[in-house]
Amino acid sequence: MARNDDLLKGLGIGLSAAVLVPVVLSALAPVLRPLARSALRAGVMAYEKGREAFEEFGETVEDVVAEVREELLEAHAAEELMDEVDDKAAAQQDTKPE
Numbered sequence: 001m002a003r004n005d006d007l008l009k010g011l012g013i014g015l016s017a018a019v020l021v022p023v024v025l026s027a028l029a030p031v032l033r034p035l036a037r038s039a040l041r042a043g044v045m046a047y048e049k050g051r052e053a054f055e056e057f058g059e060t061v062e063d064v065v066a067e068v069r070e071e072l073l074e075a076h077a078a079e080e081l082m083d084e085v086d087d088k089a090a091a092q093q094d095t096k097p098e
Contacts, residue, residue: 025032
């Protein structure tokens, strides 16, 4: 018999919820709609700010990468110049009469 009582309680609670939820929602709709709009507005604004911050971060990373590439090119050019100077110095020493 306990199972029937539990079943009846469950059905009673389910039916009550099914009847009361629409009534409560319609009563709270004038309050919930502005709250939902405010929450969505805040979410959209946060998304936009995050997107802007991410774009700025990407630009900063691109700038740093460009600077590093430039430094590497300069270092490579300086290394080639030093190699050239060393080669010329070695060639001059080889051509000097002793």
